[in-house]
Amino acid sequence: MGKNSRAKAQARAARERGDISVRPAKDRDSDAYNSLMPLAIPTNEFHELSRTMAEEAEYKRLGAGTMMHLVAERRGEVIGVLFASPPWTWIASHPALPDVKSKREIAKLIARINGLAVAPSERSKGAGGALLRSAEIAYRNAGYRIILVNHDADLAAYYERMGYVYGGHGKPVIFPTGAGLVVQSVDAGLDFSWKALKPEITMSHVAGIGSVLNQVVPGFSVP
Template sequence: MAPLSATHHDDFLALLALTTSDSQPLAAAGNILTMPPQGPLNTHGPALCLTAQPRRSTHQSPVGALFASYPDWAAQHPLVQQRPHLTEILNRRALLVYGLAVAPQHRRKGIARALLAETEQRSRAVGYRMITLLHTPDLAPFYQHLGYTTARHITIAMPGSAMGLTQPLPYMTAVKPLVPTVRVRHLPNAPGPVVSALLPGWDLPAEARFENGRLIT
């Protein structure tokens, strides 16, 4: 697993085209690949771009690609728009994988798993606390096996409120804490799993619950 090299930009984009995501960051990937890194984790502009090469080869086209960047919800969610200062904070603590693809003839060889593991390791090393991604329901067992919690609705606990992330059909969200203090909890009456302590002070008491769709702490 290695950062994307300039000679493989077209191959990288071709692999990303195999994903089902139509997100804005992926649509802008071609331009992002021409940018210098913007942060300790990023390899190209605001994104982390990793590739997987065939075994015993450093010259062939990559057979796997991963594209990750700041979570779109860190800037677009209504709760964050009411508190703009949170965007920068969230961008340094949560990473969203927008695209993960492996060439069809190289699947079931552990390449996607290795790309995710490399991403998790790099993210953890620079202070990120959670990885998240979107996927279709058929991939839920794969991500669950790698330690991710998957659901159509994920809630992130915030001071005095809760940020709900609901995906349109058929997509689901997968989340994985990168540090022991971040927890994914199942609270009474919650619409789905709840992430607590994404940031210091964002933890929840043991008696936390949901009532009428609202987080009660």
């Protein structure tokens, strides 16, 4: 691409970025949401908007933290979607978190991007970044301390570009807590990355254990 056409393409991308807005998904977004989300999660039936919105009501009842369904729009058209929540299924069944109170506390600290997808014709115009930023701001404002994402290896560079730290491939992720070390396994074949919403959070690699995320639960870390 020549200098002039590159400058024109950059100017167009900047204009289009300015046209993008992000808002919570509504029932009426179901068709667009359900057609985009499978681009991120091929086995998508559990991520259909109506299902996860119903699940959201259940999260509220259980005190399982904040679920988020967002859409990115350009001139009234939905061009991207994001679904995030605390990893409640893992938290709820974790043996080191015996009581509901400790489970609820963890669910108010850790959020996870479960799905992020932008329509192929709308990529590289900032929609993915805008969705991630909106989720990060909302979670930070809700008191969350970290956002996790499990992803295919070819997306490590994308998340790094979006300010995430690469955490490793298929290794367990460990959170020091008042109840000891709480281990989350990453799905087989996937990488994981994370973004701190508080500056004191750090990662250390402990031989034979895995990647430890310190200070996610305030005051708890592995030396």
